[in-house]
Amino acid sequence: MRNTPFLFFLILIWSSCMNETQTPNPAKTTGQFDQQIAEIMAGMTLEDKVGEMTQLSIDMLSVGEPYNLDKPHQLDPEKLEKMLVDLRVGSILNVGGYAYSREHWYEIMTAIKGYSDKKASKIPVLYGIDAIHGTNYTLGATLYPQQAGLAATWNTNLVTELGKITAYETRASYIPWTFSPVCDLGRDPRWPRLWEGFGEDPLLASDMAVALTRGYQGEDPSDPYQVAACLKHYVGYSRPLTGMDRTQAWIPERQLREYFLPPFKAAIDAGALSIMINSGDVNGIPTHIDKYVLTDILRGELGFEGLAVTDWEDIKYLFTRHRVAKDHKEAIALAINAGIDMSMVPNDADFPLLLKQCVEEGLVPMARIDESVTRILRVKLKLGLFDNMFYEPENYPKFNSPEFEELAYQGALESLVLLKNKDNVLPLDKSSRILVTGPTANSMIPLNGGWTWVWQGNEESYFADDEQTILEAIQQLLGADQVSYVQGCTYDETVDINEAARAAKSVDAVVVCIGEFSYTEFEGNLYDLNLPEAQQNLVRALSASDKPVILVLTEGRPRIIREIVELADAIILSAYTGNQGGRAIASILFGDHNPSGKLPYTYPGAANALIPYDYRATDQYGIDNEKYKIRPQFEFGYGLSYTTFEYGDLTLSGNTLTPDGTLEVRISVTNTGTRTGKEVVQLYAADLVASIAPSVRRLRGYEKISLEPGETKSVSFTLQARDLAFVGLDNKWQTEPGSFELQIQEKKIIFDFESDSVIFFEK
Missing domain, CATH: 2.60.40.10 (Immunoglobulins)
Structure with missing residues (x-):
């Protein structure tokens, strides 16, 4: 894929900046790893090994109770001693509810290293984090578009460069492992994690997954500016029957292989070091106990040699939710025997004790334990953790640098999709008087989505003061005197629609910012894909003003807008564009830049027509009858430009x-x-x-x-x-x-x- 001159210039800056401080470790061969692993394993007890297979939340090391930690966050020395020294826990993840400063991350990692060094084995702890659109759990980090937005760029070179930013700033937070990229295909717009993936097409998703993986890991993951990627959620997670998170999927094996496996296969071939397993069940079998999927296909066919980690609490869910095991111990035996290497427990200390019992009672063979521990140690060695568990703060002068911000801005610009532009109403004249309205106009939350500073991305207070909402970016570009603002409505309730309609009469154009609040996982489940009626009513009222109405859709999945499309003169889609989204949207609206994004999924026109672009001819039964033709609102790959x-x-x-x-x-x-x-x-x-x-x-x-x-x-x-x-x-x-x-x-x-x-x- 070719680079634009502007992007090429940015990449040159990025490369030169990296070369100033980078001293990459020499690549290590698999043979050297084998010898080192054998030496380490020879000195490990069973307790050491089951500890390595255990991943706990930082809540288990902190003052307070899980999900209810004391503020400000503090580590608890007694818990550190028990979990890291006594139980020999090999991996920690997450934050205690909210993003930390780099300084606090340094304190955390220094303490964890100190306690891990007290173990007889001296094996370093592997820390993992959901850094999915930048290092989104470190305050001040550079945040760029979520994966659906990245896919809308159709620019793999740009995606790789953005991945390098995440790698740099995550290592600058002293963390070597990110739970990204999402390789799940988004073929059902009801699914609440659609925005976390690369869209509905396996080729585009595969290319994007490879691009992001290469950005994260580089040529040598032990480099102080690279991190381990974690492909998720293997496999079939994104096609639930109900459209709701973590519910059952029925996917024929042919379809699983043709559509859902290729992005994982491509990223595995690109060298991905780890993989996270699907929380749901496919064809009635929870993936965490599906040996055919976890071992025969993943290891035997796809050739994956890395670390397989569960998702949050998923082994326990085998008996509490899926009901395929009578208790926790049986669930552990089923999962480990199927091919799981590490359990994301995350908030109790039972797993290593019960796994030890499983081995002692013959429920899990020792060979299976050794296999998993070998994989875990190999990842730690490839990351260079035995040499440097983390690097010092002065090694990362480019954290949140202007160069990074400009690349994030470029990502936001290229992710925006112009869906409609009647009579070339866009770009707007900068001398125009503008009304900005709608529930997403004056908030950073709908520009970023979930996994932003907090799990649901719904805390405005963590955003920096200099980050611009859509309203603020337009005011900055035009001058505050030319821009008026009326909220109009919330996401689902009327506030002052009549006031917005009156204000529209005294301006030259109306920018209506509508869409979704932030969410992820089950918090994003819904029963109605239509855009809430309050927002549609706002558009209806404004369209009566006879002024140009421009819709800016800030949403994680395509909400149905069929009844208001004709009322709008122009429509721009912003699929969670990141902190630079407001600035990018303003630039597109007023012509400083030309939109180039293309849809990575089909935008449906009706709730009963949720079908991807690559349907079969039989899906148009009565094909000669216009009534039965498939008519999406906007097709996959669609996007307009200001030129022709x-x-x-x-x-x-x-x-x-x-x-x-x-x-x-x-x-x-x-x-x-x-x-x-x-x-x-x-x-x-x-x-x-x-x-x-x-x-x-x-x-x-x-x-x-x-x-x-x-x-x-x-x-x-x-x-x-x-x-x-x-x-x-x-x-x-x-x-x-x-x-x-x-x-x-x-x-x-x-x-x-x-x-x-x-x-x-x-x-």
Whole structure:
């Protein structure tokens, strides 16, 4: 993927800054690790080993009770001694409810290191944190778009650079492990964690997962500016039947392999060191006890050699929620025997004691324990924790630097998607008088979403004073005298809609900021995907003013807006753009920058039409009848620009593709407008006849390019037989002989894949 000159400039700055202080450790070979691990294991007792497999929340080391710690946060020396020395706990995670300063993180990690050094084994503690859109549990950190926003950029180079920021600032917080990226496909817009993933398409999600993993881990995870990635939530977590968090999924194995496994496979191939397991059950089997998924597929087929950790309290849930075990001990035996390496307990000390009993009673073989401990030690060695559990504060002068902020701003800009622009109402004139209204206009919370300073991201007080809301950014850009503000409504209640309607009469344009509050996990469960009626009523009232109405949707999932789309003159989607979101939205609204984001998911038009873009022809039953056609509000890959692009003819290097050959696909793109713009060239393919009903189209390639006015660029894609593969009846990847149709924009062309037989692939 090509970089714009601006982004390339930022990346050069970033690289030079890193080179000033970076002294990376030499890469260590697997052989060296094997010898070190054998030496360490030889001196470990069973108590040491089950301790290594235990992960506790920081609550278990702190003054107060779990979920109700004393404030300000303090560590408890007696608990540190018991958990780290007596029980030999190998991993700690999380914060005690809210983000800490770098100074406090240093105090925490210094104390943890001191107590871990008191153990006979001297094995360092592995600390993990949910740093998912920046180092979001360290005050003052650089926060960029959540993953759905990153996917909307369609710019993997930019995503890698943003991942490097997280790695740097997480290590600057003395933590070497982030629970990211989310590799779950977002194919159901009801799911409350849709915004945490990279959208609905396996190719786009795979590329983004690889990009973020490489940003986190770099070439050498032991580098003081890199962290271990953790792929989550393996696998099928994101497709619950109810649409609600942690509820059951029914996914045929063919679909699991074709859609849900590829992002994990891609990131594993990119070297991801750890993986987190799905909290739910798939086809009636809780993933935490599914040996076929955890061992046969993950280890045997995908080749994963890293650490597999549970999600929060999930082994205990096997008997309290799933009811597949009679008690905690049986649940532990089932999970460890299936392939779990580490239990995110997190808030009691029972796990290591019960696991020890399981071994002593023959419920879990010692070989299974040694296998897990080997994996845990290997991750700690790859991170260099035995040499340096953490580095000193002076090694991180670029924490929250201007360079990082500019990259986050670029990420926010490229993540914004222009969905409608009637009569080119945007960009607005900077001399205009503007009314800003709506529940998301004057808050940082809906710009960031969950996992921001606190779990639900719903505490305004933790945001820095210099971070700008949408309202504040517009005021900064235009001057406060040109901008008026009326709240209009809350998320679901009317406040002063009539006042907003009156104010609209005295301005030139109205910017209505609507959408969702922050949430994650079960707190985001809902029964109605429609945008709340209070917000829709605000738009209806403002549309009567006959002034241009611009909707800014700040939301984590596509809330249905069918009834108000026609009332708006322009619509911009902001999928949790981060702390620079207000500034980026203002820049787009008033033309300082040109929008280039594209939807990473299908935006539904109705609650009964929640279907991804790659549906089957049979999904349009009565296809000749207009009534039954699939009509999303906005299609996957859609996004407008302030300039226009013209596509040339779609050409191929030949009319046929062979099993060992390649086919080059070429097209030219011209910027026919008056502004510099970025376009995402998207290549789709359709298998015209297959042994299994094929999708109407599948994304097979894309490239983001930047074009000056009047400039033309040629874009090419190279196709191989494996790029056209699907999972067949025998659950194997295959490409069948036959005709395929390629499409870029409205340009289409057909070619034949010629082979004497079906071609099978390992993917």
